[in-house]
Amino acid sequence: MILHLQWPGRRMPKGRSGIMGAMSDTSTDWKSLNQRLVAALKPTGAPVAISFHAPGETPPADRVTPDYPEPNDRGRTGQVPAGCVFWIHGAEGTFATEAADHANCSVGSYTHGFMTLEEAAAKDDVEAVLAAGWVDQAAVMGLPHVAERPGSVVYGPLAEAAVTPDVVLLRVNGLALMTLKGACPDVVFEGKPQCHIVAMAKEQGTVAASVGCALSRARTGMRPEEMTCVIPGGRLAEVVDRLEATVNLDRMMAHYAASDAQRFGSES
Incomplete structure (x- = not known):
């Protein structure tokens, strides 16, 4: 479905609509892949499909209706506190x-290609994290980011792609990340900020995970046990196959370990 709900203080979406034929996909059964992915990783929320669309292209969904709070004294505002809220x-x-819509978080705007590094560095929120020592200049300069500025970014349930x-x-727990690591030994684990793993998947074709960051957790309301992981869309079928094989093997080994532990009695 196309989302037409409201979230606190914001209206959702109303405006342009259309299907971008060049990227439409009727051959892949995204609903089936979604079901298999959910069965393997048991995420804490529905897997989210993220697609980037070039300027001038009509995205396959309506845009959120702009409804921003008053900007701060440096002119910063947006549809949500940070783009990671769109994941939720x-x-x-x-x-x-x-x-x-993303502009209240300059770091996220940079990692998603909406701002240049120079533009982001001039914003007060980037100045704040640098002044606090939360990150240093080298870390900001080295962040993975989407190379070409998009015209729009579309979010929605994978099952409806x-x-x-x-x-x-996906938002996942530690058990899911164990499974992902078993299926994709080259998965890259990242820390702050959280949003750059999206750019890693898009630009580098990397399966990546993040332990999250304080800013994103405060803005999204993610639970303490939740972490995030990303899979490039073009690799999803391959990764799901690997995940299912890993789940079956882990289940077999867990049964072996549980049986072996019975020798130690109830105190083991």
Whole structure:
């Protein structure tokens, strides 16, 4: 479905609509892949399909209706506190976003290609994290980021995907990350900020995971046990096959370990 709900203080989406034929995908059964992915990793929310669309292209969903709070004294505002909040709402329905919708978080705007490094560095929120020592200048300069500025980014449940997603994002727990590591030994684990793993999947074709960051957790309300992982959309079928094989092997080994532990009695 196309999302038409409201979240606190914001209206969702109303405006342009259309299907971008060049990226439409009727051959892949995203609903089936979604079901298999959920069965393997048991995410804490629906897997989210993220697709980037070039300027001038019509995204396959309506854009969120711009409804921003008053900007701060440096002019910063947006549809949500940070673009990572769209991950939460993208589990519930499909919508498109543009640069201004992401602009309250300059780091996220940079990692998603909406701002240049120079533009982001001049913003007060980047100045704040640098001044606090939360990150240093070298870390900001080295962040993976989307290379070409998009016209829009679309978020929505993977099961409802109308186009091939660039990235599939999941909120998961430690057991799921164990499974992902078993299936994809080259998975890259990242820390702060959280949002750059999206760029890693899109630009580098990397399966990646993040332990999260304090800023994102405060803005999204993610639970302490939740972490995020991303899978490039073009690799999803391959990764799901690997995940299912890993789950079966882990289940067999867990049964072996549980049987072996019985020799130690109830105190083991």
